[in-house]
Amino acid sequence: MALLEVQGLRAGYGPVAVLHGLDFEIPEHDIVVLLGANGAGKTTTLRALSGMLPASGAARIDGQSILGLSADRVCARGIAHVPQGRGTFNELTVIENLEAGAYLRRDTAAVKADIDRWCEVFPVLGQRRTQAAGQLSGGEQQMLAVARALMSEPRLLLLDEPSLGLAPLVTRGLFERLAEINASAGTTMFIVEQNANLALDIAKYAYVLEAGLIALQGPAADLASDDDVRKAYLGF
Amino acid sequence: MLLLLAFVNGSFFKPAFFLQLVTNGLSNGAIYAAMALTVVIIYKTTGHLNFAQGEMATFAAFVVYVLTAEQHFNIWIALPVVVVLSMAAGAGLERFLIRPVESRSNLAVVIVTLGLFLLLNALTAVIWGTQPKTGLRPFPGGIHDQITVLKGPPQFAIGYGAIGTWAVLIGVVIAISVLLNKTKLGLGYRAVAANRESAQLVGIPVSRMLMLGWALSTGIGSIGGVLVSQSSGTLDFNLMGSVLIYGFAAAALGGFDSIRGAIVGGLIVGLAEALLPNLFTFVGSELSLAMALVIILAVLLVRPQGLFGTARVLRV
Numbered sequence: 350m351a352l353l354e355v356q357g358l359r360a361g362y363g364p365v366a367v368l369h370g371l372d373f374e375i376p377e378h379d380i381v382v383l384l385g386a387n388g389a390g391k392t393t394t395l396r397a398l399s400g401m402l403p404a405s406g407a408a409r410i411d412g413q414s415i416l417g418l419s420a421d422r423v424c425a426r427g428i429a430h431v432p433q434g435r436g437t438f439n440e441l442t443v444i445e446n447l448e449a450g451a452y453l454r455r456d457t458a459a460v461k462a463d464i465d466r467w468c469e470v471f472p473v474l475g476q477r478r479t480q481a482a483g484q485l486s487g488g489e490q491q492m493l494a495v496a497r498a499l500m501s502e503p504r505l506l507l508l509d510e511p512s513l514g515l516a517p518l519v520t521r522g523l524f525e526r527l528a529e530i531n532a533s534a535g536t537t538m539f540i541v542e543q544n545a546n547l548a549l550d551i552a553k554y555a556y557v558l559e560a561g562l563i564a565l566q567g568p569a570a571d572l573a574s575d576d577d578v579r580k581a582y583l584g585f
Numbered sequence: 586m587l588l589l590l591a592f593v594n595g596s597f598f599k600p601a602f603f604l605q606l607v608t609n610g611l612s613n614g615a616i617y618a619a620m621a622l623t624v625v626i627i628y629k630t631t632g633h634l635n636f637a638q639g640e641m642a643t644f645a646a647f648v649v650y651v652l653t654a655e656q657h658f659n660i661w662i663a664l665p666v667v668v669v670l671s672m673a674a675g676a677g678l679e680r681f682l683i684r685p686v687e688s689r690s691n692l693a694v695v696i697v698t699l700g701l702f703l704l705l706n707a708l709t710a711v712i713w714g715t716q717p718k719t720g721l722r723p724f725p726g727g728i729h730d731q732i733t734v735l736k737g738p739p740q741f742a743i744g745y746g747a748i749g750t751w752a753v754l755i756g757v758v759i760a761i762s763v764l765l766n767k768t769k770l771g772l773g774y775r776a777v778a779a780n781r782e783s784a785q786l787v788g789i790p791v792s793r794m795l796m797l798g799w800a801l802s803t804g805i806g807s808i809g810g811v812l813v814s815q816s817s818g819t820l821d822f823n824l825m826g827s828v829l830i831y832g833f834a835a836a837a838l839g840g841f842d843s844i845r846g847a848i849v850g851g852l853i854v855g856l857a858e859a860l861l862p863n864l865f866t867f868v869g870s871e872l873s874l875a876m877a878l879v880i881i882l883a884v885l886l887v888r889p890q891g892l893f894g895t896a897r898v899l900r901v
Contacts, residue, residue: 399786424788436783438776440895449776452769453788501788 352377352537353398353410353505360397360404367393369561370406375505380531380538382548382569385558391541392433394558395507399423399430410505425453427504433513435494439483443474446482446493450500460500467496470526488519495523499530505537512544520544524551549573592865601741604734606859612747613831614855615754616816619809620825620832621839621847622757623802628841629778630798633683633694637701638832639825641803642810644705645671647713649721649811650820660723664811668804675803676796683799684792709822717821721814724749750812757805758848764801765844774798778842827874831858838881840894849892854881 351374358371367390375381385391397404400420408416415423424430429450438446444464451460468475471492477485482493491511498506508527512520528551530536542548549555549569557565557572565578572578596602620638627635635641645667652663682701686693720726725745732748735741765771776784777794785791813828814820835854839846857877862869890896 401782401785420785421788421790424786430786432783432786436780436786438779438783440779441772441775445772445775449772449784449789450787452773452776497787 351375355408357406358397358404359406360393360402367561371563373556375537375539377537378535379553380551382540382542382552382555383558384545384555389558390561391558392509395509395541399428429498429501429503430507431494431498433509435490437482437490437493442479442481443493444478446497447500450497463500467499471496488515491523508540510541592867594863594866597864601735601737602739604741606863608743610856610859611852612750614852615750616809616812617831617835617854618848618851619754619805620829621835621851623806624832624836625844625847626802627798630795636698637705638806639829640702640705642806643824644709645807646810646814646820647709650718668807671807672800672804675799679796679799706822715822717819720818720820721811723811723815726815746815834881838884838891840891842895843893846891846893
């Protein structure tokens with residue numbers, strides 16, 4: 350059974366409908382990528398899943414419905430969302446950001462161990478423990494946002510355009526880290542990306558969103574190698 | 586500029602006189618700092634200004650008056666009780682009055698707090714009348730309750746009330762900083778203040794943090810109300826009128842989102858209010874507020890975010 354099952358997901362902003370009924374599923378321990386042009390509804394999909402937007406349809410994690418829950422309850426169900434533009438707590442230090450990521454956890458000792466763990470995985474964070482997050486570079490903030498999300502020990506990690514505004518080399522490093530974390534910790538990931546090349550590289554399965562509907566889906570490797578698909582949907 | 590020198594008051598520079606003015610300024614400033622703190626604590630998480638802050642404090646001071654003057658409780662028992670009740674009332678106001686209108690617009694919240702201001706002001710007058718009552722006295726406040734440092738004349742003395750006010754402010758600041766910086770609850774509050782949406786995404790119950798802000802603010806406000814009553818020696822339904830204006834001025838000067846700024850801003854406003862009318866012969870005490878505001882305006886022209894406020898820089 351898939352970790353996340355979504356059926357007929359509809360969402361939008363006020364009277365403007367953006368998603369017109371999406372069906373997809375994310376198997377446990379996999380990396381799934383959601384591609385699509387600007388305005389296709391990628392960010393809306395993630396925001397609907399994490400309780401930031403009202404949505405209709407069905408979305409179940411482990412068979413339990415998450416639609417209609419407030420964002421902090423969704424987080425408690427094991428979904429961590431790294432928002433577009435990173436959303437770090439800029440006035441807080443790196444360590445405090447990570448502690449805030451573990452806000453719902455009660456196991457203080459394990460939280461400390463996890464902070465050290467992610468500071469090892471992302472050495473730049475280890476070097477800047479007591480610096481305010483606002484002083485970090487864009488790439489460092491993105492690492493921090495990912496590490497902060499991982500601090501909640503999520504079953505499912507939602508990443509919204511992690512490559513946005515990052516230098517190509519930094520983006521590559523970040524995606525390599527994500528693949529490693531997926532391989533070592535088995536964290537399931539659902540990544541929204543415009544940078545289709547890199548995302549398809551590490552993903553197992555991919556969906557392509559067009560005007561609020563799933564236009565195409567398939568194993569990531571197939572999509573990446575299909576010339577027609579590449580020209581029509583991925584722009585390269 | 587030279588012309589200004591002609592209006593300088595010579596006796597301003599006598600040490601005893603000057604020290605006395607500084608002491609008075611710092612003791613009023615501590616109260617302004619407390620009121621600025623109440624403004625900032627709510628603003629940081631919600632982005633709202635609560636204009637009813639002063640009237641809420643006045644109401645709390647009257648409850649303390651009832652408990653002490655009429656029910657004969659010791660003020661040091663009455664005050665903590667009222668602080669706790671105020672905190673509950675503050676949290677309740679956020680939950681049932683502010684939150685329902687908050688999603689509509691920020692202006693709606695402004696109107697609601699202004700309405701609360703008028704309502705509480707009238708309610709206080711209706712319940713306790715418009716005649717001033719004897720001021721509350723958490724600290725000895727008689728004419729001889731002071732430590733005379735320089736016999737003079739001019740004399741330099743520090744009243745027990747001023748010392749008490751400083752002690753209370755220091756206590757409040759320590760309590761707030763421990764709560765915000767050393768506890769998980771405080772981490773949640775600061776995370777909401779830094780980025781409300783991200784705070785939701787990491788599982789922080791944001792609405793509870795907004796209630797916490799209102800509770801803390803209202804609790805500190807009630808302490809402020811009692812201190813104002815002590816220093817002014819009276820208690821009436823317009824107790825906080827000008828004090829809250831100074832408090833807002835202090836918050837603007839220090840930066841609306843900075844707790845440190847509220848403290849420093851409050852002390853500066855208090856000092857300016859005490860020193861300026863005595864430095865220049867042409868500034869009467871009725872002009873001291875205007876002079877203080879001129880200084881604040883000058884600072885804000887150079888630093889619009891206030892002395893310690895965060896400048897909003899957006900990286901696109």
